[in-house]
Amino acid sequence: MDSLTLAYVLIAIGIILMVTELFIPTGGICFILAVVCAIIGIALTFFYGDPSTGIITLVSVFVAVPILLSALFYLWPNSLWGNRLIPKPEDNMTVSEMPGNVLLEQLKNRIGKAVSPMRPSGIVDFDGKRVDCVTEGMMIDAGTWVRCVDVRAGRVVVRQIEKPNLDDFENSAFG
DSSP states (O other): OOHHHHHHHHHHHHHHHHHHHHHSOOTTHHHHHHHHHHHHHHHHHHHHSOHHHHHHHHHHHHHHHHHHHHHHHHHGGGSHHHHHHSOOGGGSOOGGGSHHHHHHHTTTTOEEEESSOBSSEEEEEETTEEEEEEESSSOBOTTOEEEEEEEETTEEEEEEOOOOOGGGOSOGGGO
C-alpha cells in the first residue's frame, strides 16, 4: 500500500470513528482515536507527498469534517438512537399542562358545595365530582357554598359565597 493511500485511509477511519461516536456512546474514546487517526493521516500527506498535497488535505479535512458533523447532528435526532435519547416535545409539559391539571382548570368560576369542613383544605362537590380544595386561608364549614377562584399548581382554591339561586343551574342535583 502506498504511503499516501495509507494517509487517506487513516483520515477516512478517523471520520468513520467520529460518526461511530454519535451512535455508540464510548465516552469520547472513539473521538480521541478519530482525532489521532486524522492527525497521523494529515502528517503522512505532508511527509510523503509534496507540501501542496498536504495543505489541500489539511484544508479538505478542516472543511469536510465540520460540514459532515453538522449534517450528522442535524439528522441524528431522527435516527434510532436519537429518537430514544432526545425527549419529545410533549414530554416537556409544565405542571399546568398535565392532563389532571387541565381538568382542574375547567373548575374556575364554578360553584360547588363543601362536603367536609375546610380547615383550610377539604373536599368540595362540583356537579357530583368530589375535588380536594383549599381555601384562601379562612375556615369553611361543611355544606357551605363556594366558588373556585383559582387553580395553582394542581390545587383548587375556593372562596365562600352566599347561597346561589339554584334555578339558574342546569343540573338540579344541588338541592
